Amino acid sequence: MSFAEDVKNELCQFKTDDAWAAKVEASCLLRMGGSILLGMQGRVGVRLVTANNAVARRVLAIIKEQYDLPTSVLIRKGLNLRKKNMYTLTVEPTEPSRLALEELQLWPVDAMIPDEWLKDLESRRAFLRGAFLGSGSVNKPQSDYHLEFMTTKEDFADQIIRVLKMFRLHGRKVERKEEFVVYLKEGDAVTSCLQIMGAQSALMNFENVRIMKDVRNTINRQVNCETANLQKTVNAAVRQLDAIRIIEKHQDLDTLPVRLYEAALLRKEFPDGSLQELVDAYEATYKRELTKSGIGHRLRKLEAIALQWEPNGLDIE
Known part of the structure; x- marks a missing residue:
């Protein structure tokens, strides 16, 4: 299992009693990795396909707890030993689903997360956590320091940069194969982002390896x-x-x-x-x-x- 998967699994265990922060997290997660389903008579649903079982269970739990919508989960086995199972979470197109997606600012598709959602610290942390769970990645600490968020929407990439800046982290944006990547390169920035999102164990692992690398590099110099x-x-x-x-x-x-x-x-x-x-x-x-x-x-x-x-x-x- 990769270090990024370890981080996502740990974030999926993060517990919060803040219902609003949970909605912010679900909104960002589905915005990064979900797709809208259109039904008859203006009904709308959403679908999330992920190789991470913990992520699928995380967003399913939030939707069930906050909205109690009709959902289904389909597991498709990998084609060979190296392929991971794929988990497809579907919120069926219904009128309650459309109302829930409107509240989550996922419908209409050009809706943006309002700035007033990010007034408090927990909502900002949930924003980054959801964005990372939806389509984030981080290198193992033994290699180059690199953490990134990937989205198809440039305006959402810009919003990620603004939220990072609220924590004094300076994300950079680059376009890659019709997607926009917001990334952090410095070791201090990566560890700070892990801490903000709530990945404490991954943070300790990252710091331990980072300290060993710094000592080794100092000795080599x-x-x-x-x-x-x-x-x-x-x-x-x-x-x-x-x-x-x-x-x-x-x-x-x-x-x-x-x-x-x-x-x-x-x-x-x-x-x-x-x-x-x-x-x-x-x-x-x-x-x-x-x-x-x-x-x-x-x-x-x-x-x-x-x-x-x-x-x-x-x-x-």
Whole structure:
């Protein structure tokens, strides 16, 4: 089972005593995933086809509790072992069904959810929960952070963005194959949306994996940084040793200025030592203080002298 299915199953277990919020949730769910049925003499019904049994039971329970409409559920088995069962929930076209759909702002088909429905926090949460159950998806936390709502109606996509903004979440919209997708990409935004909708267990799972990913990425960055620094140290040491060998071909090292002579001897004694290690060795040998910048300056002087003897003798980065 996918992580998105786990989230939907958990949301379907979310309990609320707010009857109005339940209607908002059902309205958004059916708006995202349902289709209108037209009957005789102006009768109207609705049908929802879903592969998630929990979603079908969720919307059926809300309709039964709030309206007590004539409904039926058809289960169609998958064609092979990999195909999931499909659940078709039908609210038959009747006059009471039409009145219920009008109240849910699902009929007429161009009706929008009024802004006054979203005055309180629970209704806004129910709005997002219903939209996600109807046609939402979220990546497993081990992959890229991505949560999305998909709808065929651009005005409803814009309304989802406005509701997200009420929670300080900045959804983005893109058109994909004649559908409009509202998505969140940042990890903080995805976890906040899960919490708002009511998927607490999925949120904890997401956060645990996210923490492990962040720790692993931090360690990898540190290792890469240290590896790069070590490589720079090695390259510099090799270049400095080449400079000293060039100088030795053309003059005795003891003819160099004292400070440069001391630096050359230290580098030869510690061919792979870092600047700090050379400083420590210098202070222990000569009983004088020296800084890393000081020893680095002397080694660069040796390179400059070597280039005077052999202008192409060093591999300068």
